[in-house]
Amino acid sequence: MPMLIIENLRKAFPGMSARQVLSDVSLRAGPGDYVAIMGESGSGKSTLLNLIAGLDTPDSGRVLIDGQDLLSLDDAARTLQRRARMGFVFQAFHLLPHLTIERNVALPLALNGVDERTSRERVEELLTAVGLIDRRSEFPLKLSGGEMQRVAVARALVHKPTLVLADEPTGNLDAESAAEVLQLLRTQLKRDNAIGILVTHSTVAAATTDRMYRLAAGTLHEQSVQRAKV
């Protein structure tokens, strides 16, 4: 069963203005949970995402994904686990320009050694779900921002990860494309029973999740959300 446990994370960065960026962050999420994290610029949202992804090391506390502490693994094993168990959606899309749309979506499957036939079927399923199956042979630069982000959503979910981390995924989109991407992200997460973490400045985006937290003074504060329809 997909499970994310974040326990008592602390993190400070050394330097002149050294201060506790995260002082005590804990969070639990299970299958299909979709959580928003908001907070002022500099409150530590990116720091927290990096710790969850095992890209940075906390001063204390731990992150367990499906019971596994990524930091207990060496670099190579941690990379394999990250590839297998996580999907990412970034503000700037991060599609590979020299690969077709279907190759972009297939990438996590190729990296995880999934066979060609299974891969083809799953890519088709995801591209159909995000409404881009007819554009499969095109290259990303032919697409609009909203379309690129729909490809990125397909790529983040194609390998059925435990956890999808979305960092301001609608920051570069107009309101209409943003709503479309948010709806797809939610639908696909729920369909695959994945855990979603959405980092955003937008209350409209946050309102599409199930639970919303504000990161302030180094810790998470749960906010009441009125679930919005997107």
Ligand SMILES: Nc1ncnc2c1ncn2[C@@H]1O[C@H](COP(=O)(O)OP(=O)(O)OP(=O)(O)O)[C@@H](O)[C@H]1O
């Ligand atoms: N590698 C680093 N070395 C030193 N300080 C850092 C480092 N990374 C982040 N910080 C500091 O930690 C604090 C939190 O930064 P972080 O990027 O996590 O904030 P954020 O909430 O993601 O901000 P934004 O919304 O602007 O992206 C900031 O004061 C930042 O300057």
